[in-house]
Amino acid sequence: MQIRVESLSHIYAEGMPFETVALEDINFTIESGSLTGIIGHTGSGKSTLMMHISGLIKPSSGRVYAGGTQIGLKTKESREAARKIGIVFQYPEYQLFEETVLKDVSFGPKNFGFSPQECEEKAKKALELVGIDPDEKGKFSPFELSGGEKRRVAIAGVLATEPEVLILDEPTAGLDPRGHREILKIIEQIRRLHKPTILLVSHNMDDIAAMADQVLVIDGGRLAMDGTAAEVFARREELASMGLGLPSTSSLLSALAARGMEIRTDIFDEDEAAREIARALRQD
Amino acid sequence: MAIKDITLGQYFPGESAVHSLDPRTKLIGTVIFIASLFVVDSFGGFAVCALCLLAVVKLSGVPLRFLMRGLRAVLILIIFTAAINLFMTPGVEVWRLGFIKVTEEGIYRSAFMAIRLVLLILGSSMLTLTTKPVTLTDGLERLFRPFGKLGLPAHELAMMMTIALRFIPTLLDETDRIMKAQMARGADFESGNLRERARGLIPLLVPLFVSAFRIAADLAMAMEARCYRGGEGRTRMNAVEFGKGDYAAFALCAMMLAFAILSRKLNWF
């Protein structure tokens, strides 16, 4: 589904002494089936933006469209469209509540009115997708699992609703390197198998550079940049002024370029970067 | 989310003379104000109390509109009280429809009770609006410390209140977050009959309890790591002392109470 956001603004606690303008006049379009990376400093409004796209909060002004239907209205079409948007919140493991892993993952499909059999099927499929064996771990209490497993079960809980748009809000926050890699693998897997539109909020520039077709930079509630990873990460000074860094490859290449080396800086793949450095060294 | 709209018991940041009073002064002042409301038996007396309250509000810089918002949460209570008094007071009949009748005494009493209730709520809101929860419990602790000899664990009670107050916003945020996460999975907290709604709360309450216990365990560990071991021998970082403002406030409160008693003796309208 294509996502379109039009002059979206959001003010928390409007009219109160501590009101916060979280989003201000945001406009962008995301193509169906693409992966969009969203980066920005903590408190810049990324999570608020994601909640708008999933129709969980109402804009102070502006509109959000998913596949041409406006999201967040009380109409039947709007609700139908919102169902096709799944959101994995920051630290999603805190939403687990059922007695067993399988029941918890079935919660979404059950709410969407599928039969118990269909629910179980969808839950098992989702668990397999996140690399958890439903026959082995399905009967466990979700509270017995390890941190990384809990996170993956919570993600499965959203995947079980078979979303056409999948929003992941900092899905790797607080995980060890292995847990981090596992989540990335899951994202790749979902892309290959189901081709949903994915929105990935992350502080890890390497992940964004490696995966995103489009990158949105949010700064103080405003959309500061919108382009490909190469376009966005080329604006190094601006990013630095927002407290954002570069992917490690471009960071290294930029440092070399700053020392006078004739070298490209828009490379996000390690091997390719190594080849470029070797080439530049031979030239010197 | 509606949860965020609750303003009762909220703190309104500021640096006014009222904000910087000793919390004990404000606590005692509030008690005196409430006592005055119950001593007063005439509209004239209420007018004096209301004027005193208005002066405090003006001095504190809390917008009147913001203060009034607090009434919304208890509007039903006020209307209910007024209605009961209006229809249930026996006396000279002025209007009647079937078995419902309104009496002269009823009108008088219902207006009287409504005003008393409104002033009561506004007065006590001013206490929490101008005092940080932590300062407030600090004040309570110091007020109740003399009772420690009688076995009242003043410090422990105050610490428990401080912690509870400190974590109310945290738990509200957490509630909001979990509700949204479950709503995204199609959970419905708003429709269905009572039974369905109660069942529908399980996906909210279980994670909330888990969070609360996690927070409590973390906090206990953090307190122990800093060698917390109860109130004995503890000193304060910000010791509050009575100042000129506090004495002035006490004088004003005493005057208000005197007026309230006087108004009763003199039988003002």
Ligand SMILES: Nc1ncnc2c1ncn2[C@@H]1O[C@H](COP(=O)(O)OP(=O)(O)O)[C@@H](O)[C@H]1O
């Ligand atoms: N429920 C809320 N009530 C009031 N303010 C909020 C709420 N949620 C977020 N904010 C404020 O809105 C701004 C944006 O927050 P958020 O969207 O969470 O940013 P990010 O996800 O980029 O860290 C912050 O200043 C934050 O304090």
Ligand SMILES: [Mg+2]
């Ligand atoms: Mg966030």
